[in-house]
Amino acid sequence: MNWNYPFDTTEFFFIFFFILVYTGYIIRTIRVARQLKTTARTIIIKLFLRAITFVLLIISLLGPSFGEADRDVATKGKDIFLLVDLSKSMDAADVNPSRLEKVKFEMNRFVENERANRIGIIVFSNEAFLHVPLTYDGEALGLFIQSLQTDMLPTSGTNICSAAELGFTKLINTIDPTGRSKIMVLFTDGESQADCRRSLYNNVRRFGIGFYVMAVGTKNGISIPSNGKPLMDENDKIVISKLDENYLQTLANNTMGKYYELNNSKNEVGQMITDVSNADGTLVDSRTVTVVSNKYYYFLGAALILILLDVLITIGTFRL
DSSP states (O other), X not given: OEESSOOOHHHHHHHHHHHHHHHHHHHHHHHXXXXXXXXXXXXXXXXXXXXXXXXXXXXXXXXXXXXXXXXEEEEEEEEEEEEEEOSXXXXXXXXXXXXXXXXXXXXXXXXXXXXXXXXXXXXXXXXXXXXXXXESOHHHHHXXXXXXXXXXXXXXXXXXXXXXXXXXXXXXXOOOTTOOEEXXXXXXXXXXXXXXXXXXXXXXXXXXXXXXXXXXXXXXXXXXXXXXXXXXXXXXXXXXXXOOHHHHHHHHHHTTOEEEEESSSOBOHHHHHHHHHHSOOEEEEEEEEEEOOBOHHHHHHHHHHHHHHHHHOOOXXXXX
């Protein structure tokens, strides 16, 4: 039997306190019995019962463990690229505090839950750029995520296809002898005017790349802030940015991917994280560990039963 906690000052204190109190109790009982000219031998039964109870409580406090078992633990890794829309429409505030700020918050949550995987970031508007290469460094990813702004890129607009093509190229050309599973997660409001090439859809499906689309925004839409005022078009009309749900659902269907929504009333990031975590990964580490279980509850249960018996069973100490 092994112990999870050492036998130290706390246990010595409880033992000393128990002996001191019970010694005083026995001396007092014997003294009263002599005054009444009777015996107190039956107190030995109570002493025996309570001593066993006390020992069981001390054992449970030390955390006994036995029945060690070997368990196989496998770690499966994935390569994941986060594709982040940095077009001006991502500043829209139909998702509090803005679409982009909400995406940044949820990206941090995603990275925190995917520590075992390599994660990279691709940003895009009209063009796509590699922002962070695949890395295990969650702290660095957090800093790069916080730096994301819609004015980072030289042009405006939304070209989702360029981001997907760049992500596909980076995943396929990654030097990785283990052949890790490959995933792309897209964060966008979907305001794209271009359809992707059919070859892109075919390649994503053929190489088994998981494609997860997170639609950010609302169908009703809202104006886009620009220098403290609503953004105007060439006809001096307020530009209203709306979630292009149909386009994004079609994109997810064509890539055999999954579609999710992120707005003030619906947040499916948690479901997306679960789906990515449950996606098949490639075995990157396997080891056997010894699992030791704390079996304190057996001894604690026995002690509680003896305490109950001590309460229910009455032993006559004196004969009058």
